Amino acid sequence: xxxxxxxxxxxxxxxxxxxxxxxxxxxxxxxxxxxxxxxxxxxxxxxxxxxxxxxxxxxxxxxxxxxxxxxxxxxxxxxxxxxxxxxxxxxxxxxxxxxxxxxxxxxxxxxxxxxxxxxxxxxxxxxxxxxxxxxxxxxxxxxxxxxxxxxxxxxxxxxxxxxxxxxxxxxxxxxxxxxxxxxxxxxxxxxxxxxxxxxxxxxxxxxxxxxxxxxxxxxxxxxxxxxxxxxxxxxxxxxxxxxxxxxxxxxxxxxxxxxxx
Amino acid sequence: xxxxxxxxxxxxxxxxxxxxxxxxxxxxxxxxxxxxxxxxxxxxxxxxxxxxxxxxxxxxxxxxxxxxxxxxxxxxxxxxxxxxxxxxxxxxxxxxxxxxxxxxxxxxxxxxxxxxxxxxxxxxxxxxxxxxxxxxxxxxxxxxxxxxxxxxxxxxxxxxxxxxxxxxxxxxxxxxxxxxxxxxxxxxxxxxxxxxxxxxxxxxxxxxxxxxxxxxxxxxxxxxxxxxxxxxxxxxxxxxxxxxxxxxxxxxxxxxxxxxxxxxxxxxxxxxxxxxxxxxxxxxxxxxxxxxxxxxxxxx
Numbered sequence: 001x002x003x004x005x006x007x008x009x010x011x012x013x014x015x016x017x018x019x020x021x022x023x024x025x026x027x028x029x030x031x032x033x034x035x036x037x038x039x040x041x042x043x044x045x046x047x048x049x050x051x052x053x054x055x056x057x058x059x060x061x062x063x064x065x066x067x068x069x070x071x072x073x074x075x076x077x078x079x080x081x082x083x084x085x086x087x088x089x090x091x092x093x094x095x096x097x098x099x100x101x102x103x104x105x106x107x108x109x110x111x112x113x114x115x116x117x118x119x120x121x122x123x124x125x126x127x128x129x130x131x132x133x134x135x136x137x138x139x140x141x142x143x144x145x146x147x148x149x150x151x152x153x154x155x156x157x158x159x160x161x162x163x164x165x166x167x168x169x170x171x172x173x174x175x176x177x178x179x180x181x182x183x184x185x186x187x188x189x190x191x192x193x194x195x196x197x198x199x200x201x202x203x204x205x206x207x208x209x210x211x212x213x214x215x216x217x218x219x220x221x222x223x224x225x226x227x228x229x230x231x232x233x234x235x236x237x238x239x240x241x242x243x244x245x246x247x248x249x250x251x252x253x254x255x256x257x258x259x260x261x
Numbered sequence: 262x263x264x265x266x267x268x269x270x271x272x273x274x275x276x277x278x279x280x281x282x283x284x285x286x287x288x289x290x291x292x293x294x295x296x297x298x299x300x301x302x303x304x305x306x307x308x309x310x311x312x313x314x315x316x317x318x319x320x321x322x323x324x325x326x327x328x329x330x331x332x333x334x335x336x337x338x339x340x341x342x343x344x345x346x347x348x349x350x351x352x353x354x355x356x357x358x359x360x361x362x363x364x365x366x367x368x369x370x371x372x373x374x375x376x377x378x379x380x381x382x383x384x385x386x387x388x389x390x391x392x393x394x395x396x397x398x399x400x401x402x403x404x405x406x407x408x409x410x411x412x413x414x415x416x417x418x419x420x421x422x423x424x425x426x427x428x429x430x431x432x433x434x435x436x437x438x439x440x441x442x443x444x445x446x447x448x449x450x451x452x453x454x455x456x457x458x459x460x461x462x463x464x465x466x467x468x469x470x471x472x473x474x475x476x477x478x479x480x481x482x483x484x485x486x487x488x489x490x491x492x493x494x495x496x497x498x499x500x501x502x503x504x505x506x507x508x509x510x511x512x513x514x515x516x517x518x519x520x521x522x523x524x525x526x527x528x529x530x531x532x533x534x535x536x537x538x539x540x541x542x543x544x545x546x547x548x549x550x551x552x553x554x555x556x557x558x559x560x561x
Contacts, residue, residue: 001361008386009349085347094345097312098362098402099335261314 019074055135065154084175113162212240271320295452298462338403339412393424486539
């Protein structure tokens, strides 16, 4: 049903296009970026950046998953559009009047979010396979599957971020304002808050919602410098993020149930 | 009679304002039920509650006799306030969404679009439609599930005379097909023309419910004038035919006792040597009834 609602929406296709284009461009230009760094005279302990095995199968999934999450704001805008459109056109009311329950309304939006998350995972898998076979030194089956858990982790992480976005959209109901709040919160409030809180109370800093969600896939490229970045998904990180997911689900339910449509 | 809708002491508050105050209402199958009331009297809020978009504070309502979950609304065709559609979608695609919700075969889309005369514009985006076309599309959408009950909230609001006439004709046709129609309006003559039953709301309370037909039978309102005002006044105060009267300018407005024909009254006047220069029998219009109700209510 979400597809029926969005299939001729131009903004929807443009944003979806930008997201995947950005992913593909950045993923494929990894080698170019490393060359650029090399030309800039950057080197790590005598190693040229070009030597970094970013496309090796052991690393590629985490690298791409992290990259995908970096561009999360584009699919999140799709979620915002899909929800605030309803409020703008008052079609959320008409949907209910026509015989949808509020639960079904939510499930329809949730399935759209799951679809986007899975789609992103599929695209990342595709890119990973292509780039891996082009560049990786080891293309054996076990190497490919090694750490492929980052793919479902990516989908899960995106979905949690979408829940956060849905929650904001349902509270604010206006698209422009929701986008503004989401951007300011994602790019400013929380990073700053996390930095300040994290400085004094590292645990508190790490349980801010977006910090927790993004920690599911740790920033991968630092491993090439520090050699100590987790290349696995930590259980505490996973739990912290999941708890936030539940909190937001509860918030969404509360919004849908209590407020007049 | 079979009941389509039963509302029991339904209440809604917005902050400190009580929009709907323990409202009771029953709508019978096959009736065209008009809900009248000035702006802000709680008409739309009431419809919002019985359609599940506004949460009542207390009270309940019952559709038909069956289950009361959201699926019951698929058997109802309803439009609240302005037509609500996805602006960038065509009529056809908008109705596909509705068909999906109502679990109706998409073949019905052509049927209902044809019925409201929009078939030739079905692939144009909703945003290019005129207000009249939007309203007709809303009715098409409401008709999609071939509903037993239709709810229309101010369906002619903002339309030009031709648009108003089209919509009214459509409503009358729908009623003739045996559908129950609930119509909220502040246009009194609209309700009088279309409806069989009506209720009047004021400050969220029902102050009257009755049949439109009963209004027409009430022909006891008479207006008279004579050159000899004093004599007429004296006669009216003593006449056994008169239930009540009141002076308005040089006219007397009076209500005859039940069962008294206007001819009896006229003959008696002549017998008492009173000659009138004006005798007018007023059919009780909904407007008079309405104003009378609002007046008596605000005095109370």
